[in-house]
Amino acid sequence: MTLHPPRDGVGGRIAASTDAGAPVLPVPYLQGRVTMQQVAAEAGVSISTVSKVINGRYGVSAETVGHVTRVIDRLGYEASLVARSLRNHRTNVIGVLVMDFEPFSTEVLKGVADAIHGSGYELIAYSAGGHVEAHVGWERRSLSRLMGSLIDGAVLVTPTVTDVQADGRVVAVDPHTGPSGLPSVAADNLQGARLGVEHLLALGHTRIGMITGRSDLLSAQQREQGYREALAAAGVQVDESLVRCGDFEAEPAREAARDLLARSDPPTAIFAANDLSALETLAVAAELGLDVPHDLSVVGFDNIPESALADPPLTTVQQPIRRMGEEATRMLLTLISGDDLARPHRTLDTSVVVRASAVAPRGAR
Amino acid sequence: MTLHPPRDGVGGRIAASTDAGAPVLPVPYLQGRVTMQQVAAEAGVSISTVSKVINGRYGVSAETVGHVTRVIDRLGYEASLVARSLRNHRTNVIGVLVMDFEPFSTEVLKGVADAIHGSGYELIAYSAGGHVEAHVGWERRSLSRLMGSLIDGAVLVTPTVTDVQADGRVVAVDPHTGPSGLPSVAADNLQGARLGVEHLLALGHTRIGMITGRSDLLSAQQREQGYREALAAAGVQVDESLVRCGDFEAEPAREAARDLLARSDPPTAIFAANDLSALETLAVAAELGLDVPHDLSVVGFDNIPESALADPPLTTVQQPIRRMGEEATRMLLTLISGDDLARPHRTLDTSVVVRASAVAPRGAR
DNA sequence: ATGAAAGCGCTAACAA
DNA sequence: TTGTTAGCGCTTTCAT
Numbered sequence: 234m235t236l237h238p239p240r241d242g243v244g245g246r247i248a249a250s251t252d253a254g255a256p257v258l259p260v261p262y263l264q265g266r267v268t269m270q271q272v273a274a275e276a277g278v279s280i281s282t283v284s285k286v287i288n289g290r291y292g293v294s295a296e297t298v299g300h301v302t303r304v305i306d307r308l309g310y311e312a313s314l315v316a317r318s319l320r321n322h323r324t325n326v327i328g329v330l331v332m333d334f335e336p337f338s339t340e341v342l343k344g345v346a347d348a349i350h351g352s353g354y355e356l357i358a359y360s361a362g363g364h365v366e367a368h369v370g371w372e373r374r375s376l377s378r379l380m381g382s383l384i385d386g387a388v389l390v391t392p393t394v395t396d397v398q399a400d401g402r403v404v405a406v407d408p409h410t411g412p413s414g415l416p417s418v419a420a421d422n423l424q425g426a427r428l429g430v431e432h433l434l435a436l437g438h439t440r441i442g443m444i445t446g447r448s449d450l451l452s453a454q455q456r457e458q459g460y461r462e463a464l465a466a467a468g469v470q471v472d473e474s475l476v477r478c479g480d481f482e483a484e485p486a487r488e489a490a491r492d493l494l495a496r497s498d499p500p501t502a503i504f505a506a507n508d509l510s511a512l513e514t515l516a517v518a519a520e521l522g523l524d525v526p527h528d529l530s531v532v533g534f535d536n537i538p539e540s541a542l543a544d545p546p547l548t549t550v551q552q553p554i555r556r557m558g559e560e561a562t563r564m565l566l567t568l569i570s571g572d573d574l575a576r577p578h579r580t581l582d583t584s585v586v587v588r589a590s591a592v593a594p595r596g597a598r
Numbered sequence: 599m600t601l602h603p604p605r606d607g608v609g610g611r612i613a614a615s616t617d618a619g620a621p622v623l624p625v626p627y628l629q630g631r632v633t634m635q636q637v638a639a640e641a642g643v644s645i646s647t648v649s650k651v652i653n654g655r656y657g658v659s660a661e662t663v664g665h666v667t668r669v670i671d672r673l674g675y676e677a678s679l680v681a682r683s684l685r686n687h688r689t690n691v692i693g694v695l696v697m698d699f700e701p702f703s704t705e706v707l708k709g710v711a712d713a714i715h716g717s718g719y720e721l722i723a724y725s726a727g728g729h730v731e732a733h734v735g736w737e738r739r740s741l742s743r744l745m746g747s748l749i750d751g752a753v754l755v756t757p758t759v760t761d762v763q764a765d766g767r768v769v770a771v772d773p774h775t776g777p778s779g780l781p782s783v784a785a786d787n788l789q790g791a792r793l794g795v796e797h798l799l800a801l802g803h804t805r806i807g808m809i810t811g812r813s814d815l816l817s818a819q820q821r822e823q824g825y826r827e828a829l830a831a832a833g834v835q836v837d838e839s840l841v842r843c844g845d846f847e848a849e850p851a852r853e854a855a856r857d858l859l860a861r862s863d864p865p866t867a868i869f870a871a872n873d874l875s876a877l878e879t880l881a882v883a884a885e886l887g888l889d890v891p892h893d894l895s896v897v898g899f900d901n902i903p904e905s906a907l908a909d910p911p912l913t914t915v916q917q918p919i920r921r922m923g924e925e926a927t928r929m930l931l932t933l934i935s936g937d938d939l940a941r942p943h944r945t946l947d948t949s950v951v952v953r954a955s956a957v958a959p960r961g962a963r
Numbered sequence: 964a965t966g967a968a969a970g971c972g973c974t975a976a977c978a979a
Numbered sequence: 980t981t982g983t984t985a986g987c988g989c990t991t992t993c994a995t
Contacts, residue, residue, distance in 0.1 A: 266742075266745065266746040266765070267742065309738060309742065310742070311738075311739050311742030311743050312743065313742075313743060313746075313747050314743040314744055314747070314748060315680050315683050315684050315744075315747035315748050316684055316747065318680050319680050319681055319684055333711060334704075334707050334708050334710075334711035334721070334723075335708065335711075336708075336903075339699075339704040339705075339707060339708060340704075342699050342704060342723075343699050343700065343701075343704060345699070346698060346699035346700075346725065349727060350727070352727075353727070354727060355724070355725065355726055355727045356699065356724070356725045356727060357722055357723070357724050357725075358699075358707075358722070358723040358724075359720070359721070359722050359723075360711060360720065360721045361720055362714060362715065362717075362718070362719060362720045362721060373674060373676075374676050377632070377674065377675070377676030377678075378676050378677065378678060378679040379679055379680075380631070381631040381678075382678050382679070382680035382681065383679060383680050383748075400631065538903040538906055538907065541906045541907050541911060542906050542911075
């Protein structure tokens, strides 16, 4: 492995005068790493002249511009983003900082990309690698590493910490601890949960259990509250023994489901705080010989792709993830342009995606 | 909202000798952009000492290490990725270069993320913005901008140009013009298309139309060839009027679909060169009042997440996109470690995912 | 119209 | 053990 392949006489050929008798050989492509230095040498001008040409600054003769431009094209030169960002404060690059590239964050990423089209910005998505050590505080760490040099602003996806204060050019999507200092975009978890439970109520269910999420996360709290509010609004008393914590994770969710379904008087429907829990509930029901949806109705939350593939396909509450990315980006661009945000905290509507896992309870008309 | 929880007088306590009467105030947090310079000043040592501490170099007293470390923590300092990469040639960051963040590339991204977990690398995904001007040659441009400084190696997603020669630390995923100079990973498009069409033939269809992809791309050519081969193998004559170009894009695909379905003798099934075209076909069919799958069967290619959510869920040929990203990353890591690739061009198998958009044609037994 | 030189934040010789 | 210094590739005064 050669670190730097022989740059065969590029330096030699510039000799002539301008580029008179120069390029006979294909092109001194080199190892994909042409610097401004090399362009300058090849063109027989100074580095600063090349820089001026590239940035369209005044004070360069048309002739020189043409010549340098040709050399640039021939060499396939492109300014190093890194070197440039070290000098300039403006980079025209937006960053999307994620803990890891999984379904939720990549969906947000698509929304960001949508919103950025035509804005002239480039997009960089960064993940510290998803390794354990980086877990806590990844958002602050990533921000420190990139902000102010590589990127002009950042969209933070599902940050746990929102008290970072990075110059005001940061927007959080679905912050885990709820809107605080940072401008943020989130789905309306409260409304979503109400919608999900109302769907069940409308179907005729009254004994509706819930598998809740991680109690330290705002989204989980709101989803539980939505459940309670929907029941209350329908005049149904919440049976606390029907509320079990699933922590947004597979194993705890399975146990919660088992708890609920092994009772002598199981609920006729279960509302799960996320699709993952709902999917586990489906599995537990199957193990118990229960027929979903006829013996048990299940409604989830999130609408992850897997939900559509479940057996039966899961009825769930959909978050407009992609639109959340778009909206956050719009807010970010506003911030970057120096304007203030009219509404620093946006909440987007959710909706129920009706599939096959919830129907009227046995015996209902 | 506290910016940075008061770490009770740490600054005060170091005072003793080094930075005597200095920080009494909370902390000179500034605007989220702490530099090594500031850490050095705050700690009362030189910049290089701070650098040594951060990089664990020898020649710093345990006491100084402790002190500097504490200051770093207090200020929340994190080395700028940019400044560091300008100096070092090694950055421990892998780049995924894409034309745009759409379903295919984000799926590859997930695979890359999977493969990178635990490798100690960080991941940056970069898109020049998907704007038109950047269209041609985006891969070379992106490579020039990032390679050699920001990233140690790159995974190029669906590049059109593959004659880039960037030091050999580049792997292409699904190169549009087929395997050439660059190591590459691709799905077996020919086999996949045959599988998809054979599925339709097995269902009893014989009037099978096709919406083809961008004719300049190898994948599109192969998918069309697979379609033709499958029909030929089944003894079905290809009706050229049933083959329409959809360019792998929404609008052209819609038109192709309309063309095909508005005929007096429409095909009973359509094989689309990618899911996007298939999804558009579904939409057009719906507009035309056609019942998919009963009036028309549709089979796509790619199996992007959206396909499962379509109405009806799309039967499609699955490319192991995520695994392609994983494989490419494995190859890239091998290259970066200085080893040679045993097989520089990998082809991964495809398979048919049977969902609901294709059934036997009307009148078939 | 052009070039020399300083410096962005950092690391790595080299001095002290 | 510590600090000084020279760049990495680029942009930008400020001479020339």
